[in-house]
Amino acid sequence: MTLVEEPLVQTPLHRRLGLTDAELTAIHQRLSRAPNDLELAMFSVMWSEHCSYKSSKSLLRTLPTAGTDVLAGPGENAGVVAIGDGLAVAFKIESHNHPSAVEPYQGAATGVGGILRDIVAMGARPVALLDALKFGWPDDHRTRRLVDGVVRGVGGYGNCVGVPTVGGELTFDPTYTGNPLVNVMCAGILTVGGISRAIAPTPGSMAVLFGSHTGRDGIGGASVLASANFDDGSAAMRPSVQIGDPFAGKLLIEATLELVEGGLVEGMQDLGAAGLTCATSEVAARGGTGIRLDLRSVPLREADMAPFEIMISESQERMLAIVEPAHVDEVLRVVSHWGLRGVVVGEITADGDVVVVDGETELARIPARALAIDVPEQLHEAAPPTRRRLAPAPGETPLAHDGLPERGMDPGAVLEALLGHPNLGSRAWVTTQYDQTVGTDTIEGCEHAAAVLRIKGTKRALVIATDSQPFVALYDPAQAAALAVAECARNVSVTGARPLGLTNCLNFGDPNKLDAYWQLSESVRGLGETAAALGIPVTGGNVSLYNESPLGRIAPTAQIGIVGVIDDVDDLVRPQFATSGDIVVLLGETGPGMAGSAYERLAGAAPDDRPPSLDIAREAALHELLRVAAADRVLKSAQDVSSGGLAVAIAECAIWSGLGAELQLQVAMAPAVSLFGESPSRAIVTIDERNWNSLARLASSRRVAARRLGVVGGDRLRIRLVGVGATGAAEERGAGVADELDMSLDVLRRAWTQALPRVLGKVA
Amino acid sequence: MKVGVVVFPGSNCDRDALHAAQLAGADAALIWHETTDLHGADAVILPGGFAHGDYLRAGAIARFSPIMGAVRAHVERGGLVLGICNGFQVLTEARLLPGVLRRNATLRFEHRWVTLAVERRNTPFTWRVPEGMTMRMPIAHGEGNYWLPDDDLDRLEAAGQVVFRYTAPEGNPNGSARAIAGVIDANGRVCGLMPHPERASDAVLGSDDGMLLMRSLVESMARVEVAA
Numbered sequence: 001m002t003l004v005e006e007p008l009v010q011t012p013l014h015r016r017l018g019l020t021d022a023e024l025t026a027i028h029q030r031l032s033r034a035p036n037d038l039e040l041a042m043f044s045v046m047w048s049e050h051c052s053y054k055s056s057k058s059l060l061r062t063l064p065t066a067g068t069d070v071l072a073g074p075g076e077n078a079g080v081v082a083i084g085d086g087l088a089v090a091f092k093i094e095s096h097n098h099p100s101a102v103e104p105y106q107g108a109a110t111g112v113g114g115i116l117r118d119i120v121a122m123g124a125r126p127v128a129l130l131d132a133l134k135f136g137w138p139d140d141h142r143t144r145r146l147v148d149g150v151v152r153g154v155g156g157y158g159n160c161v162g163v164p165t166v167g168g169e170l171t172f173d174p175t176y177t178g179n180p181l182v183n184v185m186c187a188g189i190l191t192v193g194g195i196s197r198a199i200a201p202t203p204g205s206m207a208v209l210f211g212s213h214t215g216r217d218g219i220g221g222a223s224v225l226a227s228a229n230f231d232d233g234s235a236a237m238r239p240s241v242q243i244g245d246p247f248a249g250k251l252l253i254e255a256t257l258e259l260v261e262g263g264l265v266e267g268m269q270d271l272g273a274a275g276l277t278c279a280t281s282e283v284a285a286r287g288g289t290g291i292r293l294d295l296r297s298v299p300l301r302e303a304d305m306a307p308f309e310i311m312i313s314e315s316q317e318r319m320l321a322i323v324e325p326a327h328v329d330e331v332l333r334v335v336s337h338w339g340l341r342g343v344v345v346g347e348i349t350a351d352g353d354v355v356v357v358d359g360e361t362e363l364a365r366i367p368a369r370a371l372a373i374d375v376p377e378q379l380h381e382a383a384p385p386t387r388r389r390l391a392p393a394p395g396e397t398p399l400a401h402d403g404l405p406e407r408g409m410d411p412g413a414v415l416e417a418l419l420g421h422p423n424l425g426s427r428a429w430v431t432t433q434y435d436q437t438v439g440t441d442t443i444e445g446c447e448h449a450a451a452v453l454r455i456k457g458t459k460r461a462l463v464i465a466t467d468s469q470p471f472v473a474l475y476d477p478a479q480a481a482a483l484a485v486a487e488c489a490r491n492v493s494v495t496g497a498r499p500l501g502l503t504n505c506l507n508f509g510d511p512n513k514l515d516a517y518w519q520l521s522e523s524v525r526g527l528g529e530t531a532a533a534l535g536i537p538v539t540g541g542n543v544s545l546y547n548e549s550p551l552g553r554i555a556p557t558a559q560i561g562i563v564g565v566i567d568d569v570d571d572l573v574r575p576q577f578a579t580s581g582d583i584v585v586l587l588g589e590t591g592p593g594m595a596g597s598a599y600e601r602l603a604g605a606a607p608d609d610r611p612p613s614l615d616i617a618r619e620a621a622l623h624e625l626l627r628v629a630a631a632d633r634v635l636k637s638a639q640d641v642s643s644g645g646l647a648v649a650i651a652e653c654a655i656w657s658g659l660g661a662e663l664q665l666q667v668a669m670a671p672a673v674s675l676f677g678e679s680p681s682r683a684i685v686t687i688d689e690r691n692w693n694s695l696a697r698l699a700s701s702r703r704v705a706a707r708r709l710g711v712v713g714g715d716r717l718r719i720r721l722v723g724v725g726a727t728g729a730a731e732e733r734g735a736g737v738a739d740e741l742d743m744s745l746d747v748l749r750r751a752w753t754q755a756l757p758r759v760l761g762k763v764a
Numbered sequence: 765m766k767v768g769v770v771v772f773p774g775s776n777c778d779r780d781a782l783h784a785a786q787l788a789g790a791d792a793a794l795i796w797h798e799t800t801d802l803h804g805a806d807a808v809i810l811p812g813g814f815a816h817g818d819y820l821r822a823g824a825i826a827r828f829s830p831i832m833g834a835v836r837a838h839v840e841r842g843g844l845v846l847g848i849c850n851g852f853q854v855l856t857e858a859r860l861l862p863g864v865l866r867r868n869a870t871l872r873f874e875h876r877w878v879t880l881a882v883e884r885r886n887t888p889f890t891w892r893v894p895e896g897m898t899m900r901m902p903i904a905h906g907e908g909n910y911w912l913p914d915d916d917l918d919r920l921e922a923a924g925q926v927v928f929r930y931t932a933p934e935g936n937p938n939g940s941a942r943a944i945a946g947v948i949d950a951n952g953r954v955c956g957l958m959p960h961p962e963r964a965s966d967a968v969l970g971s972d973d974g975m976l977l978m979r980s981l982v983e984s985m986a987r988v989e990v991a992a
Contacts, residue, residue, distance in 0.1 A: 155873050159904070160814045162776020247774050247817030339773050433873050435904040437963045438812070440780045443970075454968060456783070569968060 017044035067537030079539020104149025117270035123196035124188030136177025160246035165434035166451035178549025210342030215301030267322035284368035425755020463497035470555035472596030478526035496630025497564035576656035588682035663710035768805030777812035784962035810851025823853035852956030869939025888984035901964035
């Protein structure tokens with residue numbers, strides 16, 4: 001058996017499989033003997049970073065996971081939280097970065113397929129997909145090819161299986177040029193009593209493998225692709241990318257849900273990374289059982305596959321069901337009704353071992369726990385980089401900034417440039433390629449910051465958002481993760497919804513490098529502290545390390561996904577302006593700190609400027625205010641202030657509604673900070689004039705600042721700057737700043753609409 | 765008034781169509797494609813999706829599904845059939861409706877809200893639509909570019925078989941000949957359209973215009989039943 005082509009100089013097999021010498025010793029200890037080649041291959045995929053989280057486990061343990069609504073947390077295929085009416089939502093976000101870099105269409109498509117199977121394995125019907133995509137700057141034709149392939153791949157799978165894609169992020173930055181990020185989030189609905197678990201609890205039960213046949217695609221994806229840095233040899237890794245078949249995926253979803261709903265299975269585990277090795281060892285380890293797996297019964301695409309190939313193949317659209325003997329016939333009938341092949345491939349045993357046999361010949365015997373649970377953790381050292389700029393702690397007196405780059409600024413021109421930036425403009429070029437309305441539940445799709453889906457048969461609606469702050473993370477990863485959690489929770493709260501749970505996808509560099517590990521550990525700290533302070537349990541997620549290429553390391557990217565619920569969909573508040581004559585109100589205080597903002601990336605910032613600080617109590621107070629005001633039907637619209645600052649937030653409300661506004665803004669520090677600063681804990685709301693007193697009372701009782709900025713109406717956006725900093729009075733600024741932003745909505749809309757077509761090409 | 769919604773492997777709007785038909789007051793049920801019996805359905809809906817994966821040409825395999833024989837017999841008896849999106853594609857592949865649906869002019873999947881002009885209101889599918897009303901509903905397809913040779917299009921129009929056309933403000937989203945979004949057969953019993961009326965089934969989703977079509981269908985059957 002040859003696992004890898006023999007090089008001229010013999011490297012020991014375990015190293016060629018990505019295992020260290022210390023790990024080989026640990027394997028000897030766990031087996032009390034030397035492993036054979038098949039066993040070594042099985043260990044190599046299970047002990048890979050991708051499957052074992054060996055570098056991040058110690059950090060992830062610090063995350064707050066408890067919550068009254070949590071029904072399943074980290075360690076399951078997906079997190080599950082109760083939403084009321086006897087229903088629950090299963091949700092998770094996962095990365096498919098490296099496969100997408102190698103083969104964008106299949107990489108992205110199988111990313112969607114994989115996360116769908118995770119949700120389905122919990123017994124939930126998937127109702128929403130969101131995809132957070134990060135690419136290099138689109139002036140590079142290779143990047144445009146990647147964008148096109150990934151978008152087609154996400155759509156190709158999601159559209160076909162009939163799960164709407166309702167949101168996500170699209171970010172361009174040179175740090176992602178050699179290593180794009182494809183993070184896909186999925187949410188599904190199930191009944192509280194209908195949770196299925198990835199467990200094999202009973203010796204004597206049968207393991208039924210159903211779905212596609214096992215082939216040579218995706219051999220070693222987990223260990224080869226996901227757990228090493230990228231270099232120019234990436235093209236040679238193409239055989240490691242899995243191939244997706246959304247049609248089979250759709251049939252698999254229907255068959256799996258029918259099995260779960262029929263109470264025919266004891267456990268259900270999807271086959272993803274590390275294929276059969278992972279699925280069998282995890283269900284056995286969780287159940288405290290063993291499993292005897294006969295390779296002769298596994299349906300193969302190619303007859304001559306070696307045992308190690310069968311055991312680590314990542315062929316898509318496969319599922320492993322653990323079934324009582326009495327139910328096997330019925331399970332096979334359901335599976336075959338959906339046109340899929342199902343076979344009994346093994347039996348659950350009491351001895352705790354994963355035993356691989358070929359007929360009567362035993363090929364491997366490994367304790368399930370040794371593969372799935374008892375993995376030696378890798379402890380890494382962290383050290384901050386020499387250059388960093390940490391956000392000031394809340395309450396710390398910020399540096400009074402002269403806002404250097406705003407010299408001679410024309411605020412209207414800056415707003416037009418920001419709206420026309422690919423990171424801030426309309427994502428319609430991408431999102432029109434996704435089916436957003438299949439399922440007939442989509443109230444808000446990809447257009448705005450949060451997706452809203454009704455839940456048929458109830459008054460409730462799901463609200464889902466995903467956010468990240470990679471640009472702040474380049475300065476202060478802990479603060480970036482904190483800001484991303486705050487922003488994501490705010491995006492859910494502005495609709496009137498209550499956040500119920502958080503999932504995260506941690507995309508970082510090589511953990512063996514001191515500063516990369518520092519970025520990871522700081523991000524987890526910021527994430528955990530903020531989620532705990534906001535009372536949102538972390539129910540699971542995914543870690544993607546080694547996101548480095550010869551072009552460098554990606555910006556540290558903690559992608560946050562939050563699911564919330566709104567109890568009465570009639571209380572839903574939407575972001576766009578509603579009616580001419582409504583009052584525009586800014587909730588929350590504007591603070592300094594332009595580092596990491598869209599404005600900084602457009603125009604630069606003072607070299608010692610820092611990211612904005614986050615006062616978590618204020619953030620929480622704002623969220624509560626937004627929910628109470630929504631339930632009291634005080635708000636006509638509500639929009640979160642985030643990327644691009646207040647001016648971009650207001651411009652979006654105007655563009656989306658076709659209604660302008662006439663506003664006046666008090667400038668305390670500098671016009672750029674007031675208009676384009678991205679300090680958190682703020683929202684733009686509109687109300688009917690007669691509700692001003694109610695809103696002011698609700699706000700002041702929660703110590704949230706509420707300022708009237710002006711009125712909705714007209715076909716222009718006018719913001720007059722007043723106050724001490726209005727025109728940039730400091731002498732050293734040179735030319736003053738125009739004291740008014742006055743732009744026609746048509747001009748702003750054109751800039752926003754053309755942002756992506758301008759760089760990616762036209763779609764009619 | 766029984767509505768049967770056919771489920772091909774790969775159909776993904778079957779439950780949506782079922783829900784909308786029930787909302788319109790029908791006694792509706794799903795029918796698996798391997799049966800050859802419509803279980804007494806007075807009207808059949810072929811829903812959207814990717815029947816059999818649509819890996820060849822949309823609808824090209826589905827027309828061979830066992831249920832299609834029953835659908836054809838149902839049509840020959842004068843029964844009503846509505847094909848939505850993939851269902852429309854299946855009906856053209858089965859030659860139950862004229863024309864072909866090519867890949868969108870953009871060569872991309874397109875999901876958009878479109879506006880439809882209703883060209884014919886004296887059909888069992890559209891009689892509830894008020895005169896002069898345009899309808900808003902989403903499209904979501906990769907192959908919705910309706911095509912026929914010009915002469916045939918002239919004849920189709922002259923025969924009043926064009927039921928829906930894409931119109932302003934969004935206009936034609938996929939390059940369809942003469943902006944045709946939906947057609948009806950010569951007998952006025954089989955109708956297909958690319959946009960999704962079942963998704964425009966509640967104001968909270970952005971429009972409930974599609975319910976006018978679903979109600980037309982369901983209430984036509986009632987009228988037939990009363991007349992019978």
